[in-house]
Amino acid sequence: MTPDGSSLSLLDRQRALATDQRAAASTHTDIHYDSTLVTTEKPPKQRTLSETESSARPVVAELLPLVTESVWSAPTLLPSGNSKSSEPVFTRGARTPLQKEVLAMMHHAWNEGYVKYCWGGDEFKPVSKGCHNGWHLGLTLVDSLDTLYLMGMDEEFAVARAWVADTEALDFSKVGNVNVFETSIRVIGGLLAAATLTGDGMFVTRAAELGTRMLPAFQNRPPYSDIMVASGHAQNLGGQTSIGEAGTLSLEWRTLSELSGKPEYARAVNEVSNTLHALPTKDGLLRNSLPSGGIISLGARGDSYYEYLLKQWLLSDRTETVYLDDYMHAMQGVRTHLVKRSQGPMNLTYISELHADGSAHRKMDHLVCFLPGLLALGVHFGAGPPEDLSLAKELMRTCRQMYVETGHMLGPEIAHFDTNGQELFVKAADSHDLLRPETVESLFYLFRLTGDRLYQTWGQEIMEGIEKYAKVDSGGYTSLDNTLGIVKKRDKMESFFLAESLKYLFLLFDDSRSQLPLDIFVLSTEAHPFRMQRH
Numbered sequence: 001m002t003p004d005g006s007s008l009s010l011l012d013r014q015r016a017l018a019t020d021q022r023a024a025a026s027t028h029t030d031i032h033y034d035s036t037l038v039t040t041e042k043p044p045k046q047r048t049l050s051e052t053e054s055s056a057r058p059v060v061a062e063l064l065p066l067v068t069e070s071v072w073s074a075p076t077l078l079p080s081g082n083s084k085s086s087e088p089v090f091t092r093g094a095r096t097p098l099q100k101e102v103l104a105m106m107h108h109a110w111n112e113g114y115v116k117y118c119w120g121g122d123e124f125k126p127v128s129k130g131c132h133n134g135w136h137l138g139l140t141l142v143d144s145l146d147t148l149y150l151m152g153m154d155e156e157f158a159v160a161r162a163w164v165a166d167t168e169a170l171d172f173s174k175v176g177n178v179n180v181f182e183t184s185i186r187v188i189g190g191l192l193a194a195a196t197l198t199g200d201g202m203f204v205t206r207a208a209e210l211g212t213r214m215l216p217a218f219q220n221r222p223p224y225s226d227i228m229v230a231s232g233h234a235q236n237l238g239g240q241t242s243i244g245e246a247g248t249l250s251l252e253w254r255t256l257s258e259l260s261g262k263p264e265y266a267r268a269v270n271e272v273s274n275t276l277h278a279l280p281t282k283d284g285l286l287r288n289s290l291p292s293g294g295i296i297s298l299g300a301r302g303d304s305y306y307e308y309l310l311k312q313w314l315l316s317d318r319t320e321t322v323y324l325d326d327y328m329h330a331m332q333g334v335r336t337h338l339v340k341r342s343q344g345p346m347n348l349t350y351i352s353e354l355h356a357d358g359s360a361h362r363k364m365d366h367l368v369c370f371l372p373g374l375l376a377l378g379v380h381f382g383a384g385p386p387e388d389l390s391l392a393k394e395l396m397r398t399c400r401q402m403y404v405e406t407g408h409m410l411g412p413e414i415a416h417f418d419t420n421g422q423e424l425f426v427k428a429a430d431s432h433d434l435l436r437p438e439t440v441e442s443l444f445y446l447f448r449l450t451g452d453r454l455y456q457t458w459g460q461e462i463m464e465g466i467e468k469y470a471k472v473d474s475g476g477y478t479s480l481d482n483t484l485g486i487v488k489k490r491d492k493m494e495s496f497f498l499a500e501s502l503k504y505l506f507l508l509f510d511d512s513r514s515q516l517p518l519d520i521f522v523l524s525t526e527a528h529p530f531r532m533q534r535h
Contacts, residue, residue: 092150092152092515093510093512093514093515095152096509096510096511098456098460098463098509099506099509099510101463101509102151102463102502102505102506102509103151103152103153103506105463105466105467105471105477105502105505106147106148106151106153106498106502106506107153108471108475108476108477109475109476109477109493109497109498109502110144110148110153110156110498111156111475112474112475112476113126113472113474113475113476113477113493114140114141114144114475114476114493114498115156116475117129117130117131117475117476118130118131118140119141119163120138120141120163120169121133121138121140122134122135122136122137122138122139122140122495123139123140123492123493123494123495124140124476124492124493125491125492125493126472126474126475126476126477126478126491126492126493127472127478127489127490127491128491129474129475130491132492135175135178135183136174136175136176137170137175137178137183137187138163138164138169138170139186139187139495140493140495140498141160141163141164142164142170142186142187142190142191143186143187143189143190143495143496143498143499143526144160144190144495144498144499145157145160145161145164145190145191145193145194145203146190146193146194146196146197146499146503146528146529147498147499147502147503147506148160149194149197149198150197150503150506150507150515150516151506161194161200161202161203164191164194164202164203164206165202165206170206172209172210172213172229172230173230174230175229175230176228176229176230177226177227177228177229177237178226178227178229179225179226179245180214180217180223180224180225180226180227180234180245180249181225181244181245181246181248181249183210183214183229184214184248184249184252184253185248185249185252185524185525185526185528186495186496186499186526187207187210188207188210188211188252188253188256189251189252189524189526189528190499190526190528191203191204191206191207191210192204192207192252192255192256192259192528192530193524193528193529193530195207195259196255196259196521196529196530196531197529204256204259204260207256207259207260208256208260208262208265210229211253211256211265213227213229213230213232214227214229215264215265215268216232216233216234217234218268218269218271218272219234220234220236221271221272221275222241222246222272222275222276222290223241223246223249223268223272224236224241225237225238225240225241225245240289240290240291240292241289241290242288242289242290242301242302243276243286243287243288243289243290243301243302243305244288244300244301244302244303244304244305245301246272246275246276246290246305247272247273247276247304247305247308247309248304248305248307248308248525249269249272250269250270250272250273250308250312250315251308251311251312251315251522251524251525251530252524252528252530253265253266253268253269254266254269254270254312254315254533255315255530255531255533258533273312273323276305277322277326281329281330281333282296282333282337282354283329283332283333283336283337284326284328284329284330284331284332284333285330285333285334285337285338285354286302286305287356288301288302289301293356294356295353295354295355295356295361296337296338296353296354297353297354297365298334298338298351298367298368298371299351299353299363299364299365299367299368300365300367303365303367303368303370304370304525306327306330306331306334306374307370307374307525308525309323309324309326309327309330310323310324310327310374310377310378310381310383311522311523311524313327313383314377314381314522314532315522315530315532315533316532316533317532317533317534318381324383327378327383328383328384331375331378331384331388334351334371335391337354337360338351338352338353338354338360339351339352339391340352340360340362340417342417342418342423342424343418343423344418344423345423346401346423346424348397348398348401348417348423348424349391349394349395349397349398350362350364350368350395350398350415350417351364351368351371351395352364362416362417362418362419363414363415363416363417364398364414364415364416364417365413365414366399366402366411366412366413366414366415366436366438366439367436367438368438369395369396369399369402369438369439369441369442370438370441370442370525371392371395371442372392372393372395372396372399372442372445372446373392373441373442373443373444373445373446374442374445375388375389375391375392375395376388376389376392376442376445376446376449376450377445377449377518379392379449380449380518389450392442392446393446395442396442396443396446396455398424399438399439399442400439400458401424402415402424402426402439403439403461403462403465405424405426406426406431406433406483406484407484408465408468408469408483408487409461409462409464409465410433410465410466410469410470410480410483410487411433411435411436411439411462411483412426412430412431412432412433412483412484413430413431413432413433413434413436414426414427414430415430416430426483426484428482428484431482431483431484432479432480432481432482432483432490433470433479433480433483434479434494435466435470435477435479435480435493435494435497435501436496436501437496437497437500437501437503437504437527439462440459440462440501440504440505440508441500441504441527443455443456443458443459443462443504443508444459444504444505444507444508447459447508447513448507448513448518449518451513455508456508456509459505459508459509460509462505463505466501469487470489472489476493477493477497478490478491478492478493479492479493479494496526496527499526499527499528500526500527503527504527516529519532520532
């Protein structure tokens with residue numbers, strides 16, 4: 001409300017705060033800011049928020065009274081009769097000293113960076129203080145909702161919630177082409193995780209709006225890789241899709257049905273799961289590309305398919321055993337065909353790639369570092385032999401060694417083994433670091449499930465490397481172009497850095513090992529928590 005009692009929309013408030021406003025060029029999606037506010041006119045309704053002061057906190061402080069009196073004060077709670085999983089069950093404990101350090105990083109990324117220079121945009125460009133807005137979905141904002149809530153950043157969460165609730169700010173009718181997989185795990189997943197933690201039905205309503213617009217992608221088997229959200233036109237832009245894209249939709253879309261009470265979303269992904277289940281395998285392992293085949297890999301384009309085999313079973317409260325069977329079969333295939341050891345004093349265990357001719361490629365993506373955590377989770381729930389925990393620990397050591405090898409405790413994108421005369425070799429072209437979450441994700445699971453504080457120590461080393469080399473003083477953290485020699489900054493803060501990397505670090509440093517209990521929540525491939533579906 002304004003001082004005279006009249007209503008004032010969030011958009012009006014943002015415009016009132018803008019002392020120097022200009023429109024972005026209509027032919028560009030990258031928006032660069034100086035120290036004053038810039039609001040985009042094209043595409044419509046994509047607002048950005050900044051201020052002339054050095055800190056972003058006054059913006060949050062000024063917006064909060066408005067938000068509290070308008071759309072935040074009376075959220076529509078999900079009906080508890082819809083499902084047990086619609087009841088908020090999350091509580092926050094006391095923060096440990098290391099968690100406070102992660103919280104400070106989140107404040108720097110969010111308040112000093114994204115809010116100040118890229119509010120409502122998709123991805124923050126910290127070096128140039130710019131904003132990439134190619135999705136028009138508030139990608140970083142939506143992807144970070146549950147991280148804000150988990151860390152107790154309640155004022156920031158309230159303002160972000162108001163933006164999501166504003167159908168002019170988040171207007172799906174204005175959204176063009178998006179990747180189905182990425183939009184599902186980041187946007188639908190982000191909205192549903194916020195609903196899961198808070199019980200606020202507004203997030204489910206918005207997720208269902210987007211999900212309904214994306215349903216035409218499932219008219220193909222496997223689903224199309226891309227869809228024009230505004231028109232519903234779906235296509236495979238690259239001529240094909242991957243098992244990672246097609247097989248990593250089920251947690252989000254089944255949770256959407258669970259919370260909305262609408263079965264069509266789960267029905268769509270269940271048919272995809274049936275299609276993938278019917279494909280021929282090599283001891284449970286699928287070739288990455290659909291329909292052409294390609295390599296067998298737990299790295300790019302394959303990784304999360306295997307992750308979701310186990311997690312679909314967990315989401316069903318361990319009742320849908322077809323996913324358990326497929327997971328156990330696949331992990332046996334991994335042990336038989338992909339597990340290798342380097343030939344040197346470090347004796348590193350790694351996951352190779354299998355080519356069509358049956359030869360193994362001694363290469364492991366950073367993305368594969370999700371596997372130690374997955375194996376440990378499987379053992380915890382009886383989905384793997386005890387030996388899988390030993391394998392998880394060995395792989396965890398290798399993933400950490402990839403960071404050590406750079407000399408800066410930064411994570412290269414790809415490592416090669418027994419190559420170029422070195423036991424572990426990082427090529428210059430593969431030395432970039434996107435601040436990916438997979439290693440800290442597995443550190444979280446291994447600490448949570450074993451209690452071994454060594455994994456916290458390794459996580460602290462990674463956190464300190466990020467703070468030293470990726471932090472941009474004016475706000476935010478950036479991906480790095482080179483982790484060997486002189487570290488070179490890129491100009492992009494990925495949404496998953498806030499949604500996953502910082503969240504997993506925060507959870508890793510929870511000494512009580514109780515926040516987001518794993519017998520209640522399943523964490524998606526984007527680290528969004530969904531409740532196991534108990535009926």
